[in-house]
Amino acid sequence: MLMNPIRLPFLCTLILGLSVAQGQTLQHLDSTAVRWAETITAEDLSNHLYILAADSMEGRETGKTGQRKAADYIAAQFQAMGLEPVNGSHFQEVPLKVSQLKGGLLDIAGNKMMFKDDFVPYPGIEVADVAAEAVFVGYGIQEGDWNDYAGLDVNGKVVVYMTGEPGSEEKGFVLSGTDEKSRWSRDPSVKRQLADSLGAKGVLIVSDEFATLRSRLVPWLSRERMRLDVDRKGEGTDLPTLLVSEDVLLRVTGWKSMKDVRKKWPKGKLKGTDLGKLELNLARIDDKVKAANVWGLLPGSDSTLSDEIVVLTSHYDHVGVDKEGLIYNGADDDGSGTVSLLENAQAWTAAAAAGNGPRRSVLFMAFVGEEKGLLGSEWYSDHPAFPLEKHVCDLNMDMVGRVDEAHADNDRYIYLIGSDKLSSELHDISEAVNAEHVGIDLDYTFNAPDDPNRFYYRSDHYNFAKHGIPVIFYFSGVHEDYHGPGDTPDKILYPKMSEIGRLVFLTSWEVANRDTKLVVDRVNDFPSDR
């Protein structure tokens, strides 16, 4: 499970409503399925986990020796069970790089600004190298009668604009005519996109919340960050953008105060909006890293359905070793999901060997790079082994072995997240499987669209969901050892985990064997904003 990422106050989440799902019966769950489900045992889970979460795996940090050891172990298990390699291998190489911002330069008309004190890069902006004229464009808004760009040619220039919009809550905003802010205030990408479309080479956002933003961003700026080693150009606007303090604008222009600027700008009384020559540079150092997802395929037995893929996933990486040398074993995160994946693979391959194989194909995948930002699953969904539209669903297990505070009195529960967001049929199957064959509590607390933890976005299933592939995220909640050195295999509840493993197995059994592919009937209902 990924740490909750930094979120700026202006990045808003969408709210969606839930409607009631329709009833659905199980078509293919019989005593045969249950018999194979019962081969998922607490003992086998424990045997695997004491190996995967051993100190010798060194916390399985992506790019490190321990992670590669874990990958080899999982691949060897897949091979021994008889899962087929995919594209000739049990490994899907994931090209990664570790990059670090080494500093920044901003010079406006000979005024050298201080990196971090006066300016910080806009979130997501990695590199920038711009030399151009800078021009002040007020609020940077163009809508209806309001046009901050009127009479200004910003093509090939760096535009400098203030956050917010004309008007105030008390007196009403000009654009809306009410006390409601417009999208120009609410969504920071709107102004940037406009600047981009007008041919600007860069953007300086004069932020009235610079001090707050700065204090939140600075701790992250110089940190090493791992990412996919791919060219991100062309995705959204990658226009070089900085956040600067109001003081920067006042220093360069000699203007009296921002209050004065906001008063004079709408009346066209602000003189000297050409700010002079601007140079901006962000320098970054990259190191390439090699790592791999581990995968194995159980081909479907029905030639008319076997091109459809049911996916079971976990992530096998964790956060490694800290500066003091303490090993973060990641038994729950996500050793628990990974051994549950192994046991699901074991149950499925044994069933197949006995002639009870799935009609559709089942793909088992242990992802790398999850703790670095869901990187392995992002790579997979960008480079899928099968066409994305053939992926029936992803059942993702991440932290399924412990108990959280809310369930201290009953450990037989699991949080389900996402099950109803894309396919009401998947949700209904999941409910029916549990009601008829497992009988644990299915807790939907974290499935709420306004869940402040945002768990829906914080594990690998999200990279399937964002492509419209139905998902269920199985999760037993956070605990005091979350991302700590105390997440060890002796604290795992193996019988509980075996029940969750069986729930996943039986759900995959039903989905893999149904006559028709899961319907995706709620594709417009889920928020794509992460």
Ligand SMILES: [Zn+2]
């Ligand atoms: Zn985690």
